[in-house]
Structures are given as structure tokens and as C-alpha cells.
Amino acid sequence: MKILLINPPRWNELVGKNPSIIEKHRGFNPPLGLLYLAASIKKNTNHDVEVLDSQPFKWTYSQLENHLKGKAIDVVGITAMTFTLIDAYKTARLIKKLMPDTQVILGGTHVHLFPSETMNLEGVDYGFMGEAEFSFVKFLKNKNHLPYKDKIPGLIYKDNDGKIMRNDFVPLENLDEISFPDRNLLNIKYYNSLMSKGTLSTTIVSSRGCPFRCSFCDRPLSPITSRFRYRSAKNVVDEICECIELGIKDFLFYDDTFTVNKKRVLEICEEILSRNIEIRWDIRTRVDTVDEEMLELLKRAGCVAVHYGVEAGNDEILKVIKKGFTVEKAKEVFKLTRKVGIETLAYFMIGLPSEKAEDIQDSFDLAKELKPDYAHFTIFSPYPGTELYSLGLEKGIIKKDIWKEFSEDPKEGFKIPVWEENFTRDELYEMIVKFYKSFYLRPSYILRRSFRVKSKSEFIKKARAGLSVLFMKKDKIDTLR
Numbered sequence: 001m002k003i004l005l006i007n008p009p010r011w012n013e014l015v016g017k018n019p020s021i022i023e024k025h026r027g028f029n030p031p032l033g034l035l036y037l038a039a040s041i042k043k044n045t046n047h048d049v050e051v052l053d054s055q056p057f058k059w060t061y062s063q064l065e066n067h068l069k070g071k072a073i074d075v076v077g078i079t080a081m082t083f084t085l086i087d088a089y090k091t092a093r094l095i096k097k098l099m100p101d102t103q104v105i106l107g108g109t110h111v112h113l114f115p116s117e118t119m120n121l122e123g124v125d126y127g128f129m130g131e132a133e134f135s136f137v138k139f140l141k142n143k144n145h146l147p148y149k150d151k152i153p154g155l156i157y158k159d160n161d162g163k164i165m166r167n168d169f170v171p172l173e174n175l176d177e178i179s180f181p182d183r184n185l186l187n188i189k190y191y192n193s194l195m196s197k198g199t200l201s202t203t204i205v206s207s208r209g210c211p212f213r214c215s216f217c218d219r220p221l222s223p224i225t226s227r228f229r230y231r232s233a234k235n236v237v238d239e240i241c242e243c244i245e246l247g248i249k250d251f252l253f254y255d256d257t258f259t260v261n262k263k264r265v266l267e268i269c270e271e272i273l274s275r276n277i278e279i280r281w282d283i284r285t286r287v288d289t290v291d292e293e294m295l296e297l298l299k300r301a302g303c304v305a306v307h308y309g310v311e312a313g314n315d316e317i318l319k320v321i322k323k324g325f326t327v328e329k330a331k332e333v334f335k336l337t338r339k340v341g342i343e344t345l346a347y348f349m350i351g352l353p354s355e356k357a358e359d360i361q362d363s364f365d366l367a368k369e370l371k372p373d374y375a376h377f378t379i380f381s382p383y384p385g386t387e388l389y390s391l392g393l394e395k396g397i398i399k400k401d402i403w404k405e406f407s408e409d410p411k412e413g414f415k416i417p418v419w420e421e422n423f424t425r426d427e428l429y430e431m432i433v434k435f436y437k438s439f440y441l442r443p444s445y446i447l448r449r450s451f452r453v454k455s456k457s458e459f460i461k462k463a464r465a466g467l468s469v470l471f472m473k474k475d476k477i478d479t480l481r
């Protein structure tokens with residue numbers, strides 16, 4: 001059987017145009033979920049599997065159509081976030097137009113959140129909830145036998161009467177049993193990131209799930225994503241070594257919260273050091289799960305940057321979003337991270353529930369006070385499957401269940417919701433533009449950064465980014481409109 005896994009084009013992404021300083025240098029990341037699935041299919045079946053990532057080629061739909069025309073494929077799997085649903089849906093319909101007999105299967109975060117809505121989309125034959133490395137293989141082995149369908153975890157399908165059925169799923173417990181994502185299936189030279197200095201980079205995930213309860217995030221409300229599970233240090237570093245053989249030197253750890261478990265972080269660092277591996281890597285985490293010992297070891301093992309979700313500038317708002325730490329903690333940890341010599345990025349949101357002008361000013365002030373190497377502000381949007389989205393609906397701040405409506409009929413022109421309690425969308429934009437200019441064009445910031453510039457090409461890249469901030473217009477930042 002011939003199986004094709006597709007990461008759809010990126011023409012209708014709901015959010016994603018970050019501030020130009022970030023967007024310009026964001027580069028592309030391999031679609032890890034699909035590479036995991038492909039590895040598992042290759043290992044456990046005799047099927048022929050290919051992965052097609054439309055994003056680095058910036059393919060239009062007619063280019064995608066030309067590429068696929070005349071091909072005979074039995075099963076097409078498409079990955080979908082809510083934010084990429086329009087393109088996933090367009091891709092599904094394109095496949096059905098070109099190959100009416102091919103079975104089209106959708107999986108990914110969106111399907112997990114909206115199983116029934118996904119099954120009602122034209123062109124979709126099946127859906128998968130949750131982590132599908134083993135269940136998708138099981139499905140491919142038994143695809144044509146209806147009686148088996150109720151035994152495949154996470155499968156969404158229609159029964160003989162057209163009724164939508166969905167099977168329970170369980171989080172995968174032993175992550176070491178999962179084959180490494182098969183990066184050989186893509187041309188890895190198309191993937192490089194903000195961090196890389198012309199070298200190849202990849203995303204990598206060493207744990208799954210997050211046990212914290214932030215009310216703006218969808219992780220806490222699902223039994224899979226709220227359960228923190230992790231791979232052994234040996235398993236993680238084995239994957240790193242496999243990547244090094246492909247020429248990859250930069251690693252972006254996209255764990256939900258990398259430092260939940262101190263012991264495992266130390267073990268990963270020790271394992272990297274004991275194998276004498278020279279790599280550059282960065283992580284994403286919280287300020288209340290690191291300490292000096294950990295940061296020092298991270299530095300020694302090649303970790304060059306930590307991205308911290310700070311989110312807000314005072315303790316009242318941090319409580320509203322259930323972040324679970326204080327501003328003091330953030331100050332202490334940014335200082336510590338700087339002292340150890342690791343770069344920092346601070347993520348913030350504005351337009352949070354109950355936030356007033358003074359609160360937003362506190363966030364802007366804190367962003368400067370923390371002295372991060374980069375500050376990243378976005379307008380808060382209540383994402384589907386989060387506590388704050390339900391609260392917004394309950395309070396009438398969000399007028400109707402627009403995520404559900406969008407999932408039933410994903411149309412271009414959809415505006416993602418903003419918490420317009422005290423400010424309009426436009427006012428929040430203006431604030432961010434003003435902040436970016438004042439943050440990135442501060443003489444003290446420019447001076448501090450210029451000491452770190454190591455080459456002429458780096459200088460040119462940074463100077464261009466600086467100029468793009470100077471000329472930033474409000475329609476150039478987040479496309480929440």
C-alpha cells in the first residue's frame with residue numbers, strides 16, 4: 001500500500017505572522033508528528049510511506065496539484081492544528097478531487113479537540129485523536145475490516161448508518177518505545193531556525209505533556225496532554241547523534257515544558273557531555289522549574305538559550321491566568337540565566353482577562369527590567385479547549401462558540417477571538433508596535449547586543465532586523481484580523 005503524509009501549504013494560517021523581527025528569521029521546522037508516524041509505519045509494516053512538507057517550498061495549491069497529479073496513493077494522512085485547518089481542509093478536498101478512491105485521514109491537535117466536526121468535513125474519511133504512532137499502524141493493517149475499527153484507539157469513523165463513532169485513546173507511556181522521527185524522508189537542508197548560524201537545525205521533543213494548569217493553554221484539559229511523560233536521556237541523545245550524522249548541529253527542544261523534572265534534565269546534559277557532542281540547543285520552559293545547578297549544567301552541555309513564558313507583568317494577572325509563579329521569581333531566574341551565560345527570550349501576552357492599562361504597562365516594564373535578549377509579545381487569544389475560552393463564553397465576552405463554528409466550516413477570513421474586555425484589538429496592536437520600537441531600539445539594548453555579534457553576516461542580519469522594527473507598522477505584526 002502507498003501512503004502519503006502531508007503537511008499542508010501555509011497560505012491561510014490563522015495566526016503566525018509574528019513580529020517581522022521574529023518572522024523574517026523563523027525559518028521552517030520539520031513536521032515532527034508526521035515524521036514520527038512515518039518512522040512507525042516503516043518499522044511495523046511493509047507499506048511504502050512518503051512525507052510531503054508543502055511549507056518550505058511555499059507551494060500554491062496548483063503546484064501541489066501538479067505534483068500529485070497522476071500519482072496512485074492508497075492513503076493520505078494530513079496533519080491539522082486549528083490554526084492550519086483551512087489549509088488542511090483544502091488539501092483534503094484537493095486529494096479527493098485528484099484521487100476519489102484514496103482514503104483521507106486527518107490527525108493532529110485540531111482533530112483531538114474537534115473530533116465530530118472533523119468527521120463532518122467534506123473529503124475526510126477518518127480522523128485520529130491523540131498520539132497515533134501505534135494506533136495509525138494498527139489502522140493501516142486492518143483498514144478494510146470494519147469490525148476491527150472499534151479496537152483502534154483514538155480512531156474516529158462513521159458506522160454503517162453514518163453515525164460518528166470515536167474510540168477512547170490512552171496516552172503512550174513508554175516513550176522510548178517510539179521510533180525516532182524519520183528525518184531522512186525530508187530534505188533537511190530546507191530546515192533552519194532563528195538560532196542557527198547557517199547550520200542545519202531541527203526541532204526535537206524529549207517529553208510529552210505538561211502538568212501545569214495555565215488557564216490560557218489547552219494542555220491541562222486533556223488526559224493526554226496534561227500527563228507529563230519523558231524519554232530516557234540515552235534515548236534522547238541517541239536521536240541527537242542520529243541527527244548529527246545527517247549534518248544537523250542545532251536543536252530546538254519543543255517540549256511543552258522541558259524542565260519539569262530536574263533529574264532527567266541533568267541526565268540529558270550528562271549524557272551529552274559524556275559523549276563529547278558539540279551541539280547548540282535551546283529549550284522552552286517556566287521560571288519556577290530551573291535552578292543554578294541546572295542552568296550551569298545546561299550551559300556546559302551546549303544549551304545556548306532558554307525561552308521562558310513570563311506572560312504578564314504583575315502577580316494579580318499571573319494569578320488570573322493561573323501561571324503559578326510570581327514576578328519576583330521571574331526576576332531572580334532571568335538574572336541567574338544571564339549570570340550563567342545563557343541567552344533568554346521572554347514571552348508575554350497582552351489583552352488578558354481583567355487587564356487594564358496599568359497592568360499592560362507593568363508587562364512592558366518587566367520585559368525591559370528582565371533584560372532578556374529577546375522579548376516576544378502577542379495579543380492574548382482564547383484558544384479552543386482552554387479554561388479561559390470557556391470562561392469567555394460563560395461571561396459573554398466571547399459571544400458564541402466561534403471555534404466550533406469554524407471547525408464545522410473552516411472559511412478564509414475567520415478572525416480569531418480576542419478578549420475585548422477593556423481594549424479593542426486595534427488598541428492592543430498599537431501598544432505592541434510602540435513597545436517593540438521602545439524595546440529593540442533602546443540604545444542600551446543595541447549596545448548590549450552588538451557586543452555579542454561575532455561576524456559581519458550576523459551584524460547585517462541583526463541590523464536588518466533592527467530596521468524592520470523601526471519601520472514596523474501595525475498591520476505587520478500578528479495577523480489576528
Ligand code: B12
Nearest residue numbers: 016029032033077078079081082083107108128131132254
Ligand atoms: C513545534 C511547534 C511549533 C513549531 C513547528 C510547527 C510544526 N509544523 O511542526 C512552530 C514554532 C513553527 C509552531 C508554530 C505555531 N504553533 Co505550534 N507547536 C509546536 C509544539 C510545541 C510541538 C509540535 C510537535 O512537534 N509535537 C510533537 C508531535 C509528535 O506531536 P503532534 O505534532 O501533535 O503529532 C502527533 C499527533 O497529533 C498525531 N498526528 C499529528 N498529525 C497527524 C496526522 C495523521 C494522519 C494522524 C493519523 C495522526 C497525526 O500523531 C502524532 C504522533 O503522535 C506544539 C505543542 C505540542 N506539544 O504538540 C505547538 C502547537 C501545535 N502549536 C500551536 C500553535 C497555536 C501554533 C501557532 C498558531 C502559534 C502562533 N501564534 O503563530 C503557529 C502555527 C504555525 C504553523 N503553521 O505551523 C498550538 C496548536 C493549538 C491548536 N488548537 O491547534 C500547540 C498545540 C501549542 C498549544 N498548546 O497551544 N509550532
